[in-house]
Amino acid sequence: PQTVYLSEYRVPAYLVDHVDLRFELFEEGARVHSTLAVRRNPESEDTSGRLELDGDSLVLEGLQLDGRDLEPGQYENQGDRLVIPEVPEQFGLTVVTWIEPQNNTRLEGLYKSSGMFCTQCEAEGFRCITFFPDRPDVMARFRTRIEADRAGYPVLLSNGNDVERGDLEGGRHFVTWEDPFPKPCYLFALVAGDLVEKRDSFRTCTGREIDLRMYVEPRNADKCDHAMDSLKRSMRWDEDIYGREYDLDIFMIVAVDDFNMGAMENKGLNIFNSSCVLASQDTATDATFQRIEAIVAHEYFHNWSGNRVTCRDWFQLSLKEGFTVFRDSRFSADMGSTTVKRIEDVTLLRTAQFAEDGGPMAHPVRPSSYMEISNFYTLTIYEKGAEVVRMIHTLLGPDLFRKGSDLYFERHDGQAVTTDDFVKAMEDASGRDLTRFRRWYEQAGTPVVTVRDEYDEARQVYRLDIHQTVPDTPGQTGKQPQHIPFALGLLGADGQPLALKLVGDDAPPAEQRVLELTEASHSFEFEGVAARPVPSLLRDFSAPVRVDYPWTREQLLFLMSHDPDGFNRWDAGQRLAVDVIESLVDAGEDAEIEPRLVSAYRHLLTDEGLDQALVAKMLQLPSEAYLIELAAAPRVQQIYRARTRVMNHLAAALREELLACYHRNNGGAEYRLTSDDIARRTLRNTALGWLLEIGDAEGRVLALRQFREADNMTDRLGALRALVNSDYHEDREQVLDAFYQRWQDDPQVVELWFSVQSGSTRGSLEQVRALMEHAAFDWKNPNKVRSVIGVFAGQNLAAFHAEDGSGYRFLAEQVRHLDASNPQIAARLVTPLTRWRKFASVHGEQMKAALETIRDREGLSKDVYEVVHKSLA
Ligand code: DPP
Numbered sequence: 001p002q003t004v005y006l007s008e009y010r011v012p013a014y015l016v017d018h019v020d021l022r023f024e025l026f027e028e029g030a031r032v033h034s035t036l037a038v039r040r041n042p043e044s045e046d047t048s049g050r051l052e053l054d055g056d057s058l059v060l061e062g063l064q065l066d067g068r069d070l071e072p073g074q075y076e077n078q079g080d081r082l083v084i085p086e087v088p089e090q091f092g093l094t095v096v097t098w099i100e101p102q103n104n105t106r107l108e109g110l111y112k113s114s115g116m117f118c119t120q121c122e123a124e125g126f127r128c129i130t131f132f133p134d135r136p137d138v139m140a141r142f143r144t145r146i147e148a149d150r151a152g153y154p155v156l157l158s159n160g161n162d163v164e165r166g167d168l169e170g171g172r173h174f175v176t177w178e179d180p181f182p183k184p185c186y187l188f189a190l191v192a193g194d195l196v197e198k199r200d201s202f203r204t205c206t207g208r209e210i211d212l213r214m215y216v217e218p219r220n221a222d223k224c225d226h227a228m229d230s231l232k233r234s235m236r237w238d239e240d241i242y243g244r245e246y247d248l249d250i251f252m253i254v255a256v257d258d259f260n261m262g263a264m265e266n267k268g269l270n271i272f273n274s275s276c277v278l279a280s281q282d283t284a285t286d287a288t289f290q291r292i293e294a295i296v297a298h299e300y301f302h303n304w305s306g307n308r309v310t311c312r313d314w315f316q317l318s319l320k321e322g323f324t325v326f327r328d329s330r331f332s333a334d335m336g337s338t339t340v341k342r343i344e345d346v347t348l349l350r351t352a353q354f355a356e357d358g359g360p361m362a363h364p365v366r367p368s369s370y371m372e373i374s375n376f377y378t379l380t381i382y383e384k385g386a387e388v389v390r391m392i393h394t395l396l397g398p399d400l401f402r403k404g405s406d407l408y409f410e411r412h413d414g415q416a417v418t419t420d421d422f423v424k425a426m427e428d429a430s431g432r433d434l435t436r437f438r439r440w441y442e443q444a445g446t447p448v449v450t451v452r453d454e455y456d457e458a459r460q461v462y463r464l465d466i467h468q469t470v471p472d473t474p475g476q477t478g479k480q481p482q483h484i485p486f487a488l489g490l491l492g493a494d495g496q497p498l499a500l501k502l503v504g505d506d507a508p509p510a511e512q513r514v515l516e517l518t519e520a521s522h523s524f525e526f527e528g529v530a531a532r533p534v535p536s537l538l539r540d541f542s543a544p545v546r547v548d549y550p551w552t553r554e555q556l557l558f559l560m561s562h563d564p565d566g567f568n569r570w571d572a573g574q575r576l577a578v579d580v581i582e583s584l585v586d587a588g589e590d591a592e593i594e595p596r597l598v599s600a601y602r603h604l605l606t607d608e609g610l611d612q613a614l615v616a617k618m619l620q621l622p623s624e625a626y627l628i629e630l631a632a633a634p635r636v637q638q639i640y641r642a643r644t645r646v647m648n649h650l651a652a653a654l655r656e657e658l659l660a661c662y663h664r665n666n667g668g669a670e671y672r673l674t675s676d677d678i679a680r681r682t683l684r685n686t687a688l689g690w691l692l693e694i695g696d697a698e699g700r701v702l703a704l705r706q707f708r709e710a711d712n713m714t715d716r717l718g719a720l721r722a723l724v725n726s727d728y729h730e731d732r733e734q735v736l737d738a739f740y741q742r743w744q745d746d747p748q749v750v751e752l753w754f755s756v757q758s759g760s761t762r763g764s765l766e767q768v769r770a771l772m773e774h775a776a777f778d779w780k781n782p783n784k785v786r787s788v789i790g791v792f793a794g795q796n797l798a799a800f801h802a803e804d805g806s807g808y809r810f811l812a813e814q815v816r817h818l819d820a821s822n823p824q825i826a827a828r829l830v831t832p833l834t835r836w837r838k839f840a841s842v843h844g845e846q847m848k849a850a851l852e853t854i855r856d857r858e859g860l861s862k863d864v865y866e867v868v869h870k871s872l873a
């Protein structure tokens, strides 16, 4: 496969002003008539007169230039490219293609899912529909006519407004849609199916009435309310916080069962993976409700950060994704608990993005090359990209940031631009110099910030020496220091925050400062410090870096109870738990477990004056994945055992407190989605999980009762998970069976049922294989593949890293199998194996051997090829 380089970017030689599409949809295939209004790009240096269009898996049935058929000698169909060597300055081009959506298992382009037609065009799916300049800097106005059987496909949707509809011969009908906004073809969408419509409306800040419509299969009609409410909240929030109003008269959301991504922001017609949009109290957990709210917001926010202003090329993907994740995460924070949302974002970043940044696929937020762009929809582009925007927000402050975003939207409306244009708008609006800051877009790797401190009692000065390094990553060495906003505070012995006054700095004393690190080393001296303070570093995780500071357990315990920064209070608890678990990895079975950890947890469980949402988070032990990420040469079985020992120890020592916590939070009140109630459910289910972990008999009774009586999926699943993760084998089988019987017709619930089992550390590889034989498992459905295979390799780490290498071989086998039908998902599944270098000798070798079996498969897709070859290189 070919590598694409950012340095080779050239403006398109031809632009398309208008696209007229006509889809004839049939059971045995679809015919696509596409007429393009093309003109030479005056800004292009290419004057050859040669037109090249992208294509993929297309049968070309007709080709006309200005109404005249082109003869075979006048064009060349190379399969992935259609070349017309000589075209005029301006012309009309008609392309007729035949495609087979019913056989499209890659789920890119036009395909069928549960009997309906739908599309996914980002990044390069439109070329699977027709020959076209499939690149985001070609923006055209689309008019789309869809023709299909009226009975089978009563609902026909595309972007924009429906302008015409009518009947055709043979029981067929058509609808024509027109989108007034020029857009890249990756934002094109089409849906045809037998769907019910749910309607609502939204009045914008200028008083326009927007028609909101959701389209779902009839059986899902009662699962739309939450997404609809989330949509309205998002629309309001984007007006209030960013001054962005919706621009079309209709906004549509469609739910689709087979979908590679979470959702897609097509102009005016967002398409969602069912699991990211459908919810009811009975079928969705709190986490699902929150995920839906976040994703609905994310896709809606793309209407400005992505659609109105789009990407020049795919190297700029984070321009829209990083910014939009930043936006949706602020939205979620505003809708719930700010601290909890920050904890969740940072957990994902530190567990998975840091691992990516330290692995063979490490790449900058703006990559400089790729083979397959689908492989670059990564945590680095999304989550680190969002952190980079967040740092700009921190450096500028909210008002200048808003000025910057206003300038960005105004200056680039209707354009396809770069991450640099975004930073430039922020600079121009604020007057700040972000030259150095741009390195965040260019340099891969997680910076390490080493902090050492010294207290000078005679001078009453506390000094911090801060040093940063950015590690080498594949293809990048000898990096420059990053521009890091480093938020901190200092606590006095009484737990009170100190007023910070830097030596030689006129700023008035403040309890928190954001230091700006721009060099490899800095020293900061704080004056008027009466006694050695405890530093609270990188508050609210102000930059995506690792902090190295020699914390003592005393300091961590102190911060856990005194830090005014909620995030750092949580983080101190995590650091303490990590330290305790790590110290047990090499210790004997009878090594003592830090008694102060037990008392700290007891305090969390019993002090009802604490923020219960934060407590619910603080009670979660660091995950195995995070512990593995932190270790230099992780020995997974030992880590797993040490963590389990700590959990069992805590559960046994705190049994009474856990029971009390369970009962205290077992309200029985009406189900509500407030952060308070979510915290209560999290607390009681955490308590239940710990009690079952140690096989507590009373816990078992409570779990069985909760399973039977729960009036919502969070509690029902909490009980199921606790029992599945226990040694009560008979109960386990019985509740799993009962659960499946009750919910077998609901795909989203069946996915939960799968993942509870495949992610259970009590489950074996044989049980996971058995799940793949289950009637509900479906290779063609990415959610099922993820909930069984993906969850096993990502969460059941003790089994995945089994000493005999069986987990690795299993994963490689599934990747080889899946690659033939869905390369995008296959390439994602490879990820855990790519980390082979990190693992101690035998494991690493076994993982590498598994990767090699994938590499050696005939006819490997470009997607899997890139991931496997880069990680073996
Ligand atoms: N649908 C994906 C997202 O919204 C890709 N744009 O992130």
Ligand code: ZN
Residues within 6 Å of the ligand: 298, 302, 320, 321, 324
């Ligand atoms: Zn997105």
